[in-house]
Amino acid sequence: MTGLFSEVFLSALMFGAVTAAIPLLLAGLGEQMSEKAGVLNIGIEGMMLAGAYLGFVGAFYSGSLWLGFLTGAAGGVVVALIMALLCVRIGLNQIVIGIALTLGLEGLTALLHHFQFSRSYPRLPAADATVIPLLSDIPVFGPAFFKHHLIVYLALALVFAMGYLYRHTQLGLNLQAAGDKPAALDVAGIDVIKTRTIAVLTTGALAGLGGAYLANVGAGLFIPFISNGAGFLGIVLAMLARGRPVWVLFGALLFGVCLSLTTAMQVAGINIPTDVIQMLPFLAVMIMLVLFGRRASLPAALGIPYERGTR
Amino acid sequence: MSIDTPTVNATALDPTSAAAARRDILHKLLMTLGPILAALVIAGCILLAVGVDPLAYYGYVLEKGLFSPLGIQQTLTRMAPLLFLAAGLIVAFRAGTWNLGGDGQFLLGAVTAAASAPVFVQLMPAWLALIGSFLIAAVVAMIWSLVPALLRAYQGVNEIITTLMMTFLGTSLANVLVKLVFRDPGTTVPQTRTLPVEDRLPRLFDTTITSGLLLGLAAIIIVHLVMTRTAFGLKLRIVGANPRAAIHAGLGVPGLTIAVFAISAGLAGLAGAVDIIGVQGNVRADWNPAYGLAVIPAVFLARMNGFAAIGFVFLLSVLSIGGESAARRLGVPNHFTLVLVSIVLIVLALAEYVDHRYNQSRKA
Numbered sequence: 183m184t185g186l187f188s189e190v191f192l193s194a195l196m197f198g199a200v201t202a203a204i205p206l207l208l209a210g211l212g213e214q215m216s217e218k219a220g221v222l223n224i225g226i227e228g229m230m231l232a233g234a235y236l237g238f239v240g241a242f243y244s245g246s247l248w249l250g251f252l253t254g255a256a257g258g259v260v261v262a263l264i265m266a267l268l269c270v271r272i273g274l275n276q277i278v279i280g281i282a283l284t285l286g287l288e289g290l291t292a293l294l295h296h297f298q299f300s301r302s303y304p305r306l307p308a309a310d311a312t313v314i315p316l317l318s319d320i321p322v323f324g325p326a327f328f329k330h331h332l333i334v335y336l337a338l339a340l341v342f343a344m345g346y347l348y349r350h351t352q353l354g355l356n357l358q359a360a361g362d363k364p365a366a367l368d369v370a371g372i373d374v375i376k377t378r379t380i381a382v383l384t385t386g387a388l389a390g391l392g393g394a395y396l397a398n399v400g401a402g403l404f405i406p407f408i409s410n411g412a413g414f415l416g417i418v419l420a421m422l423a424r425g426r427p428v429w430v431l432f433g434a435l436l437f438g439v440c441l442s443l444t445t446a447m448q449v450a451g452i453n454i455p456t457d458v459i460q461m462l463p464f465l466a467v468m469i470m471l472v473l474f475g476r477r478a479s480l481p482a483a484l485g486i487p488y489e490r491g492t493r
Numbered sequence: 494m495s496i497d498t499p500t501v502n503a504t505a506l507d508p509t510s511a512a513a514a515r516r517d518i519l520h521k522l523l524m525t526l527g528p529i530l531a532a533l534v535i536a537g538c539i540l541l542a543v544g545v546d547p548l549a550y551y552g553y554v555l556e557k558g559l560f561s562p563l564g565i566q567q568t569l570t571r572m573a574p575l576l577f578l579a580a581g582l583i584v585a586f587r588a589g590t591w592n593l594g595g596d597g598q599f600l601l602g603a604v605t606a607a608a609s610a611p612v613f614v615q616l617m618p619a620w621l622a623l624i625g626s627f628l629i630a631a632v633v634a635m636i637w638s639l640v641p642a643l644l645r646a647y648q649g650v651n652e653i654i655t656t657l658m659m660t661f662l663g664t665s666l667a668n669v670l671v672k673l674v675f676r677d678p679g680t681t682v683p684q685t686r687t688l689p690v691e692d693r694l695p696r697l698f699d700t701t702i703t704s705g706l707l708l709g710l711a712a713i714i715i716v717h718l719v720m721t722r723t724a725f726g727l728k729l730r731i732v733g734a735n736p737r738a739a740i741h742a743g744l745g746v747p748g749l750t751i752a753v754f755a756i757s758a759g760l761a762g763l764a765g766a767v768d769i770i771g772v773q774g775n776v777r778a779d780w781n782p783a784y785g786l787a788v789i790p791a792v793f794l795a796r797m798n799g800f801a802a803i804g805f806v807f808l809l810s811v812l813s814i815g816g817e818s819a820a821r822r823l824g825v826p827n828h829f830t831l832v833l834v835s836i837v838l839i840v841l842a843l844a845e846y847v848d849h850r851y852n853q854s855r856k857a
Contacts (some may be wrong), residue, residue: 222653224653264839268839268842268843272846273846274842274843274846275842277591277653278793278838278842279838279839279842281593281786281789281838282790282835282836282838282839282842283835283839285786285787285831285834285835285838286831286832286835286836286839288828288831289828289829289830289831289832289833289834289835290539290828290832292826292828292831293539293543293825293826293828293829293832294543296826296828297543297544406828411657411661414654414657414658414661417654418654418658421651421654455668455669455672455673457665457666457668457669457672458665458669460665461661461662461665461666461669464658464661464662464665465662467658468640468655468658468659468662471644471650471654471655471658472640472644475644475648475649475650476648476649476650480651
């Protein structure tokens with residue numbers, strides 16, 4: 183087991199942590215926006231799968247990763263549109279519809295994959311990295327943090343953009359109010375349904391993008407059930423972040439390290455069954471929930487459909 | 494976070510108007526079969542899109558799952574674990590608790606039963622051994638649900654997330670147990686020791702149907718009666734309908750919450766045990782039939798009514814057995830059943846909404 187803590191290994195571990203963290207980050211940021219606006223989005227796992235599948239299809243047939251990200255995000259939005267129509271506009275039970283969407287997309291993407299790719303299992307070429315000059319020359323940290331696909335840096339920028347949105351813009355305040363006191367927002371003359379719809383569709387786009395990243399950059403291919411709970415992890419991140427995008431980032435990186443460690447231990451050939459290693463990230467989540475669960479603050483009207491004039 | 498409580502229909506309580514009662518039954522039938530038919534049509538369109546003849550597919554599923562003698566026996570056997578899972582969900586949903594961790598609890602129950610039964614049968618009479626295995630499987634599943642239960646009861650942590658996370662953990666843990674702890678040294682494939690066929694639950698008469706079916710039926714009927722006819726059931730339903738009102742009514746909500754988790758998880762554990770002790774005989778590594786989430790739509794279609802749930806679990810069994818045959822013969826993977834089940838759920842929710850709106854506008 184020589185070289186387990188060598189520079190190359192450490193830098194690969196951290197590189198993997200960032201790669202694993204990006205889908206969680208995008209899902210977490212998306213879920214955070216939904217939850218802020220009062221919609222508990224259990225369907226996010228399904229949105230990620232739609233994004234992963236369509237993202238892969240887009241990138242595979244066009245040969246362009248960026249087009250793949252675009253189709254992935256669009257896939258997430260389509261699923262989110264169903265959610266917005268059923269849960270926001272006509273106020274059906276968010277949990278029932280969320281479960282249904284996740285189940286349905288799990289089945290549908292696996293089905294389509296079976297008929298399209300199950301004989302060939304095509305792969306995408308490795309994604310081009312954007313090398314940041316100077317910073318990428320730092321030993322260990324350079325290759326780990328500054329040699330990623332451009333979208334990784336955009337996702338990081340999004341964290342701060344979201345922070346600005348929530349703190350300094352009218353839309354951010356509207357979103358918050360839609361989740362905490364929708365009736366007050368309504369009285370202020372702002373359409374609650376519209377505000378929540380914007381939030382759910384944004385969630386869909388971000389989750390779809392996260393799925394597309396997972397398939398196109400993370401794995402290079404689409405396999406059924408590829409998200410493997412990443413959407414659910416995103417929900418946990420959003421719950422524990424107490425409305426702050428930066429905390430979603432920290433949480434995503436923490437779980438990213440766990441996931442990366444999982445892969446690294448498998449590659450290093452440590453003699454533990456993969457099942458034990460696969461439990462790591464979920465164990466981390468449960469420990470976080472036991473330690474900090476009480477402090478998870480959720481909006482007052484989370485999960486309650488808004489209907490004007492009812493109490 | 495409330496579940497739509499079944500609406501008490503005023504017409505059904507009025508014995509004088511037989512016509513109204515008939516209309517009510519017809520209405521219920523329409524509200525149940527309508528969504529199923531609509532879902533079959535929508536899912537059929539998906540089949541068409543991937544180049545499979547939907548009529549041929551549905552015909553094949555019905556033939557293999559319902560009309561062939563072997564198929565119907567397999568279907569009835571498959572019902573046993575599904576009924577236990579449905580019973581567990583009925584308790585949880587009526588009490589307003591979203592136990593989505595059924596799969597993890599099911600698998601741990603299954604592994605526990607598979608590990609204990611072959612040992613127990615050598616130590617004691619077979620009937621006692623089986624009862625012992627059932628009990629220990631239920632207890633292990635209950636313990637597995639303790640973390641989400643405590644977090645929900647005392648910290649107010651949303652149980653949807655915790656139970657889902659515990660399911661991912663439970664699935665892996667079950668695999669670890671099969672591969673490392675309870676592995677049968679006599680076989681090359683990783684699996685637990687096999688319970689001899691003569692020690693398993695007896696089969697019914699001259700068929701291949703497991704007597705676990707009767708246990709499952711008993712479980713779901715008992716659960717239904719407890720939830721609708723006893724003080725304990727009423728307490729749970731009050732907690733489900735309005736937890737704050739329940740506190741004001743002097744109910745010990747945290748204790749009841751933990752009880753709900755324990756019953757629900759225990760039944761899921763029994764589902765695993767009945768599948769192993771009745772049918773499979775052992776647990777192979779990476780075995781995960783993922784019944785847990787698929788049962789949810791059946792329970793919703795039945796509006797949390799135990800007797801109605803029996804019917805929908807039967808339907809789900811037909812789909813599941815028929816779908817497995819179709820996967821082998823027609824090359825349509827079993828994932829299609831997931832798609833169908835999810836469409837049923839969405840169409841049902843939509844139908845209830847439309848019905849509710851229609852009733853409102855008629856009253857106004």
